[in-house]
Amino acid sequence: MPSPRARDAAPSARASVGAARVARSVLDDDAFFHLARAAAVAIGEGNAALTEHGLRSRSYSVLALAAVEPGPSQRELAATLGLDPSQVVALVDDLQSRGLVERRPDPSDRRANVVVATEAGGQLLADASVTARATVERVHAGMNDDERATLVRLLKRIAFAAD
Amino acid sequence: MPSPRARDAAPSARASVGAARVARSVLDDDAFFHLARAAAVAIGEGNAALTEHGLRSRSYSVLALAAVEPGPSQRELAATLGLDPSQVVALVDDLQSRGLVERRPDPSDRRANVVVATEAGGQLLADASVTARATVERVHAGMNDDERATLVRLLKRIAFAAD
DNA sequence: TATTGTTATACTCTATAACTATA
DNA sequence: TATAGTTATAGAGTATAACAATA
Numbered sequence: 300m301p302s303p304r305a306r307d308a309a310p311s312a313r314a315s316v317g318a319a320r321v322a323r324s325v326l327d328d329d330a331f332f333h334l335a336r337a338a339a340v341a342i343g344e345g346n347a348a349l350t351e352h353g354l355r356s357r358s359y360s361v362l363a364l365a366a367v368e369p370g371p372s373q374r375e376l377a378a379t380l381g382l383d384p385s386q387v388v389a390l391v392d393d394l395q396s397r398g399l400v401e402r403r404p405d406p407s408d409r410r411a412n413v414v415v416a417t418e419a420g421g422q423l424l425a426d427a428s429v430t431a432r433a434t435v436e437r438v439h440a441g442m443n444d445d446e447r448a449t450l451v452r453l454l455k456r457i458a459f460a461a462d
Numbered sequence: 463m464p465s466p467r468a469r470d471a472a473p474s475a476r477a478s479v480g481a482a483r484v485a486r487s488v489l490d491d492d493a494f495f496h497l498a499r500a501a502a503v504a505i506g507e508g509n510a511a512l513t514e515h516g517l518r519s520r521s522y523s524v525l526a527l528a529a530v531e532p533g534p535s536q537r538e539l540a541a542t543l544g545l546d547p548s549q550v551v552a553l554v555d556d557l558q559s560r561g562l563v564e565r566r567p568d569p570s571d572r573r574a575n576v577v578v579a580t581e582a583g584g585q586l587l588a589d590a591s592v593t594a595r596a597t598v599e600r601v602h603a604g605m606n607d608d609e610r611a612t613l614v615r616l617l618k619r620i621a622f623a624a625d
Numbered sequence: 626t627a628t629t630g631t632t633a634t635a636c637t638c639t640a641t642a643a644c645t646a647t648a
Numbered sequence: 649t650a651t652a653g654t655t656a657t658a659g660a661g662t663a664t665a666a667c668a669a670t671a
Contacts, residue, residue: 317527320530320534321542323530324526325526334500335501338500341497356498458500537653638662643655646652
């Protein structure tokens with residue numbers, strides 16, 4: 300359900316206008332600038348594509364991590380996604396209210412919850428991941444498998460301080 | 463001036479915790495997910511580093527583009543940065559109030575402004591860009607020049623639909 | 626004394642609509 | 649009729665603080 304708007308100066312859209320000026324500025328070789336711009340495009344495209352499944356980039360990521368046995372704690376979700384634990388509460392609340400994940404008491408620590416995907420959550424994730432892959436494919440048009448793998452590998456180093 | 467907080471579960475910090483779970487989830491080869499995570503790290507680190515110059519990632523980018531003669535219109539700034547024109551107003555207002563950029567009437571179109579960096583703005587940009595480069599360097603620790611250039615090249619394709 | 630999940634709040638960022646002055 | 653800049657506002661995301669239950 301994207302917006303019913305004309306999208307004149309569409310915010311999260313790809314720019315083709317200012318590339319020449321960027322190239323003449325100090326931003327030309329600035330990895331952070333290009334990272335931020337590319338991510339804005341990715342999140343925008345991702346959100347638009349995932350609404351068809353009632354998800355957004357964030358909730359998709361939570362669901363994806365909750366689908367890995369034996370299920371993360373909310374604390375781990377926060378650390379992995381770079382969020383504050385208080386933000387995870389709302390995300391899990393939403394997914395739980397729709398029957399996509401469950402909070403199970405951690406048997407080894409009664410303070411903690413283990414967040415696990417339900418059968419329905421797993422099915423939705425399977426569908427949504429197909430959409431997600433297709434969206435990446437479309438936005439990456441012209442990038443071959445080698446380049447895509449290289450991109451992900453380099454991004455992981457920044458995001459997770461690892462190769 | 464970063465926050466005076468303990469940073470227990472520091473939000474925009476690099477995750478080293480959940481990498482193993484990510485690797486076992488559908489997010490493992492998801493370029494969008496890693497793009498979003500890496501950008502969050504980059505924007506966070508960038509903002510923290512640039513506050514020393516009274517700038518943030520956004521205002522730094524505006525200043526950088528305004529420093530390229532003959533200066534962009536606000537419309538062009540919006541398109542290049544993927545922002546709505548209404549957001550550019552506040553960014554330019556802030557920089558102008560601090561004497562870093564000027565709004566000059568476009569001689570060929572009385573509706574439009576041309577945003578140009580002042581002498582002070584140019585000097586601040588020069589200082590800030592040194593900080594920015596050092597920050598990228600630090601976060602990219604372990605990435606060689608080739609890899610960094612490859613990363614930027616691939617990000618440009620996503621951000622600007624070009625190579 | 627420290628940690629997990631939670632609630633609350635303020636601030637930034639994003640998205641949309643509408644107005645004005647020009648073209 | 650369309651476009652540049654502006655104002656306004658609501659929603660999403662980010663950042664901090666504090667509290668109850670548990671370790």
